[in-house]
Amino acid sequence: MKITGYLSEFSLGEIFRFLAQGQKTGCLTIKPVDTRDEIASEYHTFFHHGNIVASTISLDHQELQRLIAKRGWLRIPTIQKIAQLCSPRATLGLCLKTQGALDGEQLKLLFKQQVLTPIPQLFSIEEGWFEFDANHPLPYEEMTGLTASPMEIALAGLRLLRDWTPLLDKLPLPSSTVIRLIHGELPYHLNQGEYQVWEHIDGTLSIEQIATHLEQLVLDVQKICFRFMVIGMVEEVAGITAVEPLIANHEPEMDTLPVSEISHSFLHGLLTFLKGKKNAT
């Protein structure tokens, strides 16, 4: 399975939610349209059952080795020799740990450098093409054996975001209400601003009303609610706008009609009629 698109259509946060909730395994490639020097030409993030297991900017399967060598912990030829002692389906990080070459703390530092620090910065990419390939094999040579929740990384990335322009059309509408999908203990640590908004989400107040209660900008509350949507804490429900109806004179007056149960004979007759239409063409 491959899905493709542009970040302007389906934002990175939404992609992360999709991959996490679908418990997907595969490779997400992002090719930024932006050509600033500090931005690589492509980024690969690897998922295993919905969790992030590695991140690279090339597919040469040697980035983790270079990171280890750069820190002066092991030389590349040594890493490769040790790796031969492990199963080809063992992650390089765990292989080096079980062989006593690296310890758990070193793996955590590597994972932070490889995944936890760079991925949130991807949320600042203004436009890019993405592809998720579920058939891409996992790169065991690039994996430390540690995993990260895409939701937590998305939350971190969206908190870091300064320019929200590319996401403006994806934010929940000011007239919408948001309903909680999580009850009881919160799965993520919220900052003060987020917690205040969370406290006001009761399924009846619109985003506009929450902003008024908190004396905050509507846009700021929209951003927070978008973050909540991405991490699966709330769902947006469109609200009724106060715009006057533009109903033409010739339309049926639906508002005056009662809702009644449909009879079995009606359903049977309609089904027979529709099946006739299917067969007639």
Added chain:
Amino acid sequence: MEIMRIVVTGPVGAGKSSFIRTISEIEAVDTDRKATDETAALKTKTTVAMDFGRLQFGQNVALHLYGTPGQERFDFMWDILIRKAHAFVLLVSSHRPQDFRSARRILAFMRHRAKIPMLIGLSHADNPAAWPMEEIMLALGYLSPHNRPPTVPVNALETTSVANALAALIEAYARDQMAELNRLNKDALI
């Protein structure tokens, strides 16, 4: 006269007006007007109030189809429509991931307003850029394959395809009705 009312909804350009025109036996009441905002990039005209179509299949029995306005700022109309509907169809363009967000918002609105049977119709499923059905369902928030509404590919311009989608919805309605009846019978026995 016994009338069943079905609402056809979905994001701009999903094929709601075509769906109704294709199956309606009367000239569908068309409220398309020249699009003036971002919708204009997608289609030159958009539905500003609602579409209406009718299918009379016997004496005193008819199916009425109502299409929601394409632009979300007219969503007051959805409220009127959904409160009076027996079932609804959500049309989603399979090749436009940017519409999944809007489809999800509409879906949440509909489900909040009325607990009625529904069907998801996936249009443009043969487009090379179309997402697979499973993935679209996930993007719409259906995480479990066991708890999803019936979903069918729809070509809104083909009578066969639209009739097939409506038949699937009617079957879903009948199943719901039967389940409700069984529940009432069970309650009565207790």
